[in-house]
Amino acid sequence: MTNITTENCAALLDILREKNPLVHCITNYVTANTVANGLLAAGASPVMADSPLDAEDITAKASAVLFNMGTLSKDRLRAMLISAQKAADMAKPIVLDPVGAGSTDNRLRSTMQLLRQFRFAAVRGNASEISALLSTSPITMKAEKGVDSAETTLEDKISLAKKAAKRYSCTVMVTGSTDVIANGGRVALVSNGVPMMSKITGTGCLASGLVAALCGCTEDSFEAAVTAAALIGTVGEIASETAKGTGSLYVGMLDTLTNITPDIFTQYAKIENYTGE
Amino acid sequence: MTNITTENCAALLDILREKNPLVHCITNYVTANTVANGLLAAGASPVMADSPLDAEDITAKASAVLFNMGTLSKDRLRAMLISAQKAADMAKPIVLDPVGAGSTDNRLRSTMQLLRQFRFAAVRGNASEISALLSTSPITMKAEKGVDSAETTLEDKISLAKKAAKRYSCTVMVTGSTDVIANGGRVALVSNGVPMMSKITGTGCLASGLVAALCGCTEDSFEAAVTAAALIGTVGEIASETAKGTGSLYVGMLDTLTNITPDIFTQYAKIENYTGE
Amino acid sequence: MTNITTENCAALLDILREKNPLVHCITNYVTANTVANGLLAAGASPVMADSPLDAEDITAKASAVLFNMGTLSKDRLRAMLISAQKAADMAKPIVLDPVGAGSTDNRLRSTMQLLRQFRFAAVRGNASEISALLSTSPITMKAEKGVDSAETTLEDKISLAKKAAKRYSCTVMVTGSTDVIANGGRVALVSNGVPMMSKITGTGCLASGLVAALCGCTEDSFEAAVTAAALIGTVGEIASETAKGTGSLYVGMLDTLTNITPDIFTQYAKIENYTGE
Structure with a gap:
């Protein structure tokens, strides 16, 4: 159970470009276009x-494989079940993004079906999405705002990430102003990013895509998730230095992803091993 | 039957940001990505x-709820019928964008089914789309150019908007170089915007999305539609001041939506109460 | 069997804007958004x-009609079969983009079904996609990287384009650092473009869309394909002069497409009639 270091995360960026992993x-x-463009830019x-x-x-x-539950259809769920079986047979990592799992019974039921039948390398969502995966009762008309997450305390998020990581025996990332990543006894906090990123559709989806891409480069899904969180947050920070609004922030994020080096990553990354409690 | 004022429309922008309405x-x-990013930027x-x-x-x-008939599938129509029933039960406003209603029998039939079964807060389309909703015969191979609208005279559009508003007992917006909004006896003209906006896919879809978002902020769907028309037109005008083509025009529109204040809106908005004839 | 000239290709741009062809x-x-925005910007x-x-x-x-096999579904294939029959009945050109034909049995089988039943004006793909259309055995777990194409030699690509053009009696474009276009005895090489274009999702899809749009403007599908190849490559080169990464490259490409004139096209286009072997 080793601690995460910024240097190891930075080194993963070079591996990503060298390996150029195919992410299904x-x-x-x-947000398919955003995820595709972000992954291409990242390498x-x-x-x-x-x-x-x-x-x-x-x-x-x-x-590596990415499942994202947004605009879920029956056919897409069927594709996920087939893909998951193949990935399981071939020991390939799958990353799950339970978009809106807390907002409809259908999405929660489908997400839970996947989680019960298959082992994931990592799950990334906001606090309300990850909470939904731990609740025992069906969603019934909560006041909750669909895919937008209510901000919870950092302690809540740490507890949530740890519980979910334990329940599903995988890495869990709970994103927010500070991202919390947990796996087994390990917990890391990443505090990169700017608030305006949440006003671009697909930044969360892309974060999950980057986790998948990095899981295709290392066996350590915890390190992959921490790196993805710091990478997208860093890219958002750099782009926000010149952005005039959400349009140019998105363009700048792709530009920064295209060019970011391990050195720049290291300068910006705010990664912390959490040893509290 | 009060006249519309630019001040009231401008004030709606603050309400939009404060309320942050969830738009289904x-x-x-x-254009789903464009609509999502535009709505997020607007608040x-x-x-x-x-x-x-x-x-x-x-x-x-x-x-509020938005139905857009582009790339219509059976499943999506089924979702609309379920959503419309729920919205009707809970008295939530629905906005309809009859994309391409004038170009295929299938889209026209589906759109008419929705209009017959449910009451809408507002309908937004170009002249050929709104015309299609008033015709009595099926579309049969018109020379019409799919989703692109033939430009008609302003008088034609005013007459069209009034008729459709009466027929469907709702606000109707007919967009073009001048947008015409009608509801009951009220008619307003909005003459913001630049021609290049029509060369970006999804500006019409986003306009409809903004109508829906604003219908989530006021009971007056007429005011919501006038505000949406002036808002997207203003944003296009401001962005066109520095845009070099359709790529940077789109980016600039999102940037402007992110930052526009009621004051700036008031400076640009060209809203006119139409009292003619 | 006339040679292609840059002047004739440049002249097609004016015809495109004048005719404003409807492309289904x-x-x-x-990449639907990218293709739509690219086609609108081009005229x-x-x-x-x-x-x-x-x-x-x-x-x-x-x-003209465009079929793109990415994210193929049963319904979309059914739509293609209906559309192809109508296009055949009315003698309208169809352009095929066999995205990922080399990567799954399903896509290859569906693509071959279309190619067997209908005559296409043009087919555009990378070397591995076009190779798949010529292979006699089903795809069985090749090492191939999905939609990304392994770079092959220019001679291989010329031979490939010629064979496929002969087999399917149509224009075939094999894209890469140099694009090869073949039809009957004619072969042309286009060497415009920059490597970063391959890091934007949908540049290939847009290239195929431009072939379709230009096939809507001339009966000579060979000239249409050569023009499309030089156009998108030129646009990429011009945009790359100021681009900072893939985000601004894409924005710049749309801006350039909006403004490019036959004169600018002529300055940049690197079109060569291949007479070798």
Whole structure:
């Protein structure tokens, strides 16, 4: 149970570009373009294939798999089940983004089906999404705001991440102004990023995509998740230095992802091993 | 039957940011990203959920609902029917964007089914789309250019908007170089915007999304539509001052939406109460 | 069998803007927004309609049709079959982009079904996609990287393009650092573009869209394909002069497409008639 270091995370960026991992993304149509462009800019090779008929062939060739529950359809869920089985057979990492799991019974039920049947390398969501994965009762008309997450205290998020990581035996990232990443006894906090990032659709989806891409580069999903959190936060910070609004912030994030070096990453990354409690 | 004032419209922008209304969007995949980013930048909280299985849960939490008929599928129509019933039960406003209603029998039939079964707060389209909703015969191979609208005279558009508003007992916006908004005896003209906006896919879809977001902030759907028309037109004008083409115009529009204040809106908005004839 | 000239290609740009051809795109949801925005900026009028119920009506009005096999679904394939029949009946050009044909059995089988049943004006893909269309055995777990193409030699690509053009009696474009276009005895090479373009999702899809738009402006699909290759490459080169990464490269490409003149095109275009062997 080693601590995470910024140097190791930074080194992963070079590995990402060198390996150029194929990431099989089964994801929503709202942010598919953003995830694809973000992964390409970062150095990965995304394939967005959500047909049940394509799922097995693509997963067989991929280094990692991403499931995103936004705009879920029956066919896309079927593709996920086929892909997950193939990934399990071939011991490939799968990353889950339970978009809106806290907002509809259908999404929660589908997400729980995946979590019960398969082992994930990592799960990334906001506090209300991860909470939903730990609740025992169905969602019934909560006041909750769909995919937007109510901000909770840092302690709540740490506790949430630890519980979910234990329950699902995987890395769990709870994102927010500070991101909390937990796996086994390890907990890390990443406090990069700027508030305006939450006003761009798909930054969360891209964060999950980066976790998947990095899981395709290291066996340590905890390190992959910490690196992804610090990477997207850093990229957002750098882009915000010249951004005039959400349009140029997004463009600047892709530009920064294209060019970021391990050195720049190291200068910006705010990664902390949490040893509290 | 009060006249519209620019001041009231400007004030709605503050209400939008304060209320941050959840807008349930059942929309096409081509411009879903644009609509989501535009609504986020403006201060709303979009949820793009088009599964019949998600429709009821999301509509129950939403402040307003948007139906967009682009890339219509059977499942998406089913989701609209479920969502519309829930919205009707809970008295939530629904905004309809009849994309391409004039170009295929399927889209026209589906759109008419929605209009017959449910009451809408507002309908926004170009002249050929709104015309289609008033015709009595099926579309049969018109020379019409799909989703692009032939420019008609201002008088034609005023007459069209009034007729459609009467027929469907709702606010109707007919967009073009001058936008015409009608509801009951009220008619307003908005002449903001620049021609290049029509060369960005999704500006119309986003205009409809803004109508929905603003309908989530006021009971007066006429005021919501006039404000949305002036807002997107203003944002286009400001962005065009520095844009070099359609790419930077889109980025600039999101940047401007992020930052626009009621004061700036008031300086640019060209809103006119139409009292003619 | 006339040689291609840069002047004739440049002249096509003016025809494109004048004619503003309606292009019926049945395409994947990842890059649909990019293709629509690119076609609008270039001067065409895209309609993205992928429902089997819309297919016949839209194709009947279109000047050209585009089929893109990315994120293929059963419904989208059904729409393609209906649209292709209508296009065949009305003698309208269809352009095929066999995205990922080399990566799954499903996509290859579906693509081959289309190629067997219908005559295409042009097919555009990377070397591995076009190779797949010539192979006799099903794809079985090649090491291939999904939609990314392994770079092959220029001679290989020329041979590939010629064989595929002969087999399917149409224009074939094999894209790469040099694009090869073949039809009958004619072969042209286009060496515009910058490597970073391959890091933006949808540049290939847009290239195919431009081939379709230009096929809507000339009966010579070979000239249309050569022009599209030089156009998107030129636009990428010009945009790369000021781009800071993939985000601003994409924005700059749309800006350049909005403004490019036949004169600028002529200055940049690197088009060569290949007479070797």
